[in-house]
Amino acid sequence: MKESLYNVAKEYDEKQWWVYNTLTTSLVFIEDEKYKRIFIDWDIDEDDNDVKALYEMGFLIDNDYDEREYLRSLREDVVNSTHRIANMMIAPTMDCNARCYYCFEHGCHHEKMTFSTADAIVDYIAANWNHDLFSVTWFGGEPLLASDVISYFSKKLYDKNIKFISKIVTNGSLLTDEIIKNAKGFWNTIKIQVSIDAEQDEYNRIKNYKNGVADNPYELVINNVKKALEAGIKIRIRVNFNPLEQEKAKSLMSTLEEMFGSFDNYDCYFAPIDAPSKVVPPIAGTFKDEKMHPWLSLIRFSQKYGYFLGNNRGESGNFLGDSEGILANLKIYPCPTNCYASCPHVFAVDSKGDIYKCHRVLGQGKQYCSGNIKTGIIKNDIYNFFSDTSLALKECENCKLLPICQGGCKINAYMYKDNHACCPAKSVLPELVEEYIRQTKERGLL
Numbered sequence: 001m002k003e004s005l006y007n008v009a010k011e012y013d014e015k016q017w018w019v020y021n022t023l024t025t026s027l028v029f030i031e032d033e034k035y036k037r038i039f040i041d042w043d044i045d046e047d048d049n050d051v052k053a054l055y056e057m058g059f060l061i062d063n064d065y066d067e068r069e070y071l072r073s074l075r076e077d078v079v080n081s082t083h084r085i086a087n088m089m090i091a092p093t094m095d096c097n098a099r100c101y102y103c104f105e106h107g108c109h110h111e112k113m114t115f116s117t118a119d120a121i122v123d124y125i126a127a128n129w130n131h132d133l134f135s136v137t138w139f140g141g142e143p144l145l146a147s148d149v150i151s152y153f154s155k156k157l158y159d160k161n162i163k164f165i166s167k168i169v170t171n172g173s174l175l176t177d178e179i180i181k182n183a184k185g186f187w188n189t190i191k192i193q194v195s196i197d198a199e200q201d202e203y204n205r206i207k208n209y210k211n212g213v214a215d216n217p218y219e220l221v222i223n224n225v226k227k228a229l230e231a232g233i234k235i236r237i238r239v240n241f242n243p244l245e246q247e248k249a250k251s252l253m254s255t256l257e258e259m260f261g262s263f264d265n266y267d268c269y270f271a272p273i274d275a276p277s278k279v280v281p282p283i284a285g286t287f288k289d290e291k292m293h294p295w296l297s298l299i300r301f302s303q304k305y306g307y308f309l310g311n312n313r314g315e316s317g318n319f320l321g322d323s324e325g326i327l328a329n330l331k332i333y334p335c336p337t338n339c340y341a342s343c344p345h346v347f348a349v350d351s352k353g354d355i356y357k358c359h360r361v362l363g364q365g366k367q368y369c370s371g372n373i374k375t376g377i378i379k380n381d382i383y384n385f386f387s388d389t390s391l392a393l394k395e396c397e398n399c400k401l402l403p404i405c406q407g408g409c410k411i412n413a414y415m416y417k418d419n420h421a422c423c424p425a426k427s428v429l430p431e432l433v434e435e436y437i438r439q440t441k442e443r444g445l446l
């Protein structure tokens with residue numbers, strides 16, 4: 001018998017410890033003396049009932065059980081899955097009317113999709129979709145600059161009897177009455193994600209919209225979001241934040257909640273900005289100079305608005321061992337892969353019909369491109385990079401979060417070569433487990 005690699009433990013009070021296993025999601029409280037005897041002194045009696053129970057829960061495992069290999073096999077299963085296409089991210093244009101300093105699309109082309117490229121994508125979907133439900137995410141550039149392409153594409157999907165829904169990722173500046181009508185109507189839009197990075201003056205400075213959008217783009221976007229919410233569209237606001245400026249992110253969330261919190265179809269989340277470390281430090285870092293780690297601090301703050309709390313998704317929506325959805329919402333739940341790009345039938349298509357495994361490099365040209373929708377996928381080096389199940393960072397091998405993040409974001413590891421790849425929970429795992437304990441106790445489950 002040996003100890004699992006994925007046990008995380010902390011003294012809970014003077015008398016006991018908690019131990020959480022990030023692979024099995026088992027949680028146990030053990031008396032101080034017993035914890036030290038078993039996990040520190042390794043004084044193990046395999047006939048002891050406590051030892052047997054810890055084995056059953058995955059805290060102790062067989063000597064020949066290789067957990068790293070098991071996790072690798074999960075990643076491999078995803079790569080070898082043979083599902084047909086269920087979703088696609090499509091950029092109807094790579095052009096954008098904003099110029100955010102952190103945008104990963106600097107240097108990409110700005111072309112709008114032609115109807116002939118749209119036809120080719122629809123033909124590809126018709127030949128390869130799962131014949132159940134196809135989901136298209138309109139991405140860009142700013143996708144609403146090419147609303148005519150979205151309309152054309154949607155009509156073509158109807159013509160081919162492809163049952164579909166759509167989502168839109170937009171800056172919100174072009175959410176006009178007509179777009180809202182189309183989104184609610186024949187675009188079958190179930191959710192619109194709008195990025196808002198700051199309050200008025202700073203927002204207008206960061207977005208740096210090209211001329212003609214509005215005198216006050218912030219006000220325009222806020223009004224547009226309100227109209228869409230009133231029309232019943234589900235809106236998710238993404239608050240991009242710099243971990244060193246957490247107070248700004250909190251203030252923005254409060255302002256937005258004041259304006260939109262009464263809508264049931266409104267939701268908001270924090271997303272750390274991905275940029276080189278000298279511009280924005282990775283959220284997975286330690287932030288020793290801050291009173292509280294920014295990720296933990298933002299989680300605590302946003303809980304007053306109902307975020308990061310357990311959310312029972314009903315019989316079909318909860319994960320095994322997480323009946324209240326607490327672990328999933330705290331983002332400390334295990335996952336077979338963190339990078340959807342490793343799935344064989346998952347890719348994004350830019351406005352030229354070029355295929356990219358990851359949307360973050362959409363439109364960036366040859367270095368990241370794996371073929372074209374008209375000529376098919378090319379399994380080139382970058383394709384193989386995304387499908388490779390080996391871990392990008394050396395430290396992943398010994399990281400207790402491996403079951404949760406499975407090696408993290410591949411493109412961040414590739415571009416920044418540091419813990420930008422890591423999940424935000426990396427430096428605050430024990431605190432998040434304690435949050436899980438608190439919520440579980442509150443619900444009378446412990």
Ligand code: SF4
Binds near residue numbers: 338340341359409410
């Ligand atoms: S590389 Fe990162 S951003 Fe791209 S699909 Fe994978 S996890 Fe997502």
Ligand code: SF4
Binds near residue numbers: 396400402421426
């Ligand atoms: S990417 Fe980071 S958090 Fe994830 S397993 Fe690797 S080292 Fe750990």
